[in-house]
Amino acid sequence: MRFRTRRSLPIAGEVLVREGARVQARDVVAATTLPGEIQVVNVAHQLGVSAGDVPKCMVRRVGEAVTESAGENGETTGLVLARSAGMFGWFPREASAKEPGTIESISNVTGQVLLRGAPIPVQVRAYATGEVVEVLPGEGVVVEAPVTFVQGIFGVGGEAYGTIRTVTATPAEPLVPGLLRPEHKGAILVAGGRIHGDAVRRAIELGVSALIGGGIDDQDLRTILGCDLGVAITGTERIGITLIVTEGFGDIAMADRTFALLKARDGAEAAVNGATQIRAGVLRPEIVIPWPEESIAAPEGSQYGGGVLAVGSAVRIIRDPHFGVLGEVTRLPHEPHVLQTGSKARVLHVRSRDGRELVIPRANVEIVGV
The missing domain is CATH 3.50.30 (Glucose Oxidase; domain 1)
Known part of the structure; x- marks a missing residue:
């Protein structure tokens, strides 16, 4: 069948291909970056000072990147954010972050410092080997391809x-x-x-x-x-x-x-x-297998899994207690049927693969190709 898929970024980004381009399934067609995770550091608690004293204890500024670096003797300096003088100059204390990041804010109300982690790169692949038939500016693309298509x-x-x-x-x-x-x-x-x-x-x-x-x-x-x-x-x-x-x-x-x-x-x-x-x-869930040439399956290929429900239609039950059972529609009564719950609904009769005759609400089946 001819398969079409919309490949979109979670937030605005850059589309890397043009309309009409031929793409492979693993090709990256759009990319962006997500903001890094926020890390909250309770500096006041680590230093044992009041929230109002935190700004003057800081050794880093808002907007400054906090990373580990080597000191004069080659030792690692760590992710130190602030230092307190201690009592009478004795027992000074340090407040450190657990992960590198960039300082976004310093609060003299809560005594907390917020660090933003490194941006997270996001890439969207074509998923289907085919042609880009539409470009969605800043968002992604639509890819179309002749494929063998199977739904689970x-x-x-x-x-x-x-x-x-x-x-x-x-x-x-x-x-x-x-x-x-x-x-x-x-x-x-x-x-x-x-x-x-x-x-x-x-x-x-x-x-x-x-x-x-x-x-x-x-x-x-x-x-x-x-x-x-x-x-x-x-x-x-x-x-x-x-x-x-x-x-x-x-x-x-x-x-x-x-x-x-x-x-x-x-x-x-x-x-x-x-x-x-x-x-x-x-x-x-789906399985998409591209055709090696620009060819397409027989027209009836696109009809499997869709169409009009009728006597003789192959169906699969998608609700308990017969979840997953395959069968064939034998009757489509027009009048509502009283279910075990006491409610009424339109139903159909299904002959399962093992010969059972089942009465199923119409909303509980899907048409399949068998």
């Missing part, structure tokens, strides 16, 4: 890049540590079935860029993250890898078409993003 149902971790490597032979085979090799460093690995927790830890040790599988156990995910996952958006986790599951939680095989599609692109460079949000606006 859940993920953690942010954007990652690497070469697609299929490590299982079938859509049902799980990802276990024995399938991982040192040569997988920097790769995006595709497994058909469940991603085991110990395989994730091994992949992190090897420096694997991302893992894609049919499912994952919620307890394994909790152990990997070190906490329970809330209902907010994911994607900012710092676990050293990006994880994407295409079907749901548990021992679930990847859909045959999805596995075949990813296996067909084995060896191709790709970009992935594990960011997921189900509530208050749906955001799905």
Whole structure:
């Protein structure tokens, strides 16, 4: 399909490419700097003086950079901000910062000194290998490209890049540590079935860029993250890898078409993003694999995952208690149905892959390509 993505900076900055430019996924297309973090130093407390006496004890001025430097004898002077004379010249005291920075303010009311840390550089990559079709001045760009595009149902971790490597032979085979090799460093690995927790830890040790599988156990995910996952958006986790599951939680095989599609692109460079949000606006994890030539998939490729809900539509359930179940719509009754909660809603009938007939609120499904 033809994929379009908006690549924007968090604050105003500089756009580094022009409209019409050809870009690679890892190319930096826009850059800026964020203000450094604020460090609060309670100088009055460190010196044991009143807040009003802090300004006259300062050995640094507002706007001055506070860094470690070598003294006359080669020793490090430290990050000293202020000194007190002590009592009758005895036992002088010093107040120091923990980190380098620039003094923004000195308060004679609170006795505190505020230091601003070094600016934080921010770079935005193209994410898709394609053409810049629009430049957003001071903000970013819009990139368009013909790609193989796959959406998952859940993920953690942010954007990652690497070469697609299929490590299982079938859509049902799980990802276990024995399938991982040192040569997988920097790769995006595709497994058909469940991603085991110990395989994730091994992949992190090897420096694997991302893992894609049919499912994952919620307890394994909790152990990997070190906490329970809330209902907010994911994607900012710092676990050293990006994880994407295409079907749901548990021992679930990847859909045959999805596995075949990813296996067909084995060896191709790709970009992935594990960011997921189900509530208050749906955001799905995604896998973007550019085509090597200026070609595009068949027109029906863009219809998967969208279109009009109808009898025969392939759907995936996105709410408990059947989260992640794939099936086909068999009926679309017009009259509202009374749910277990006692409320009424329009529903549909879904025949799941294992033959069950389920009655699901229409808002609890999404159309998928299978």
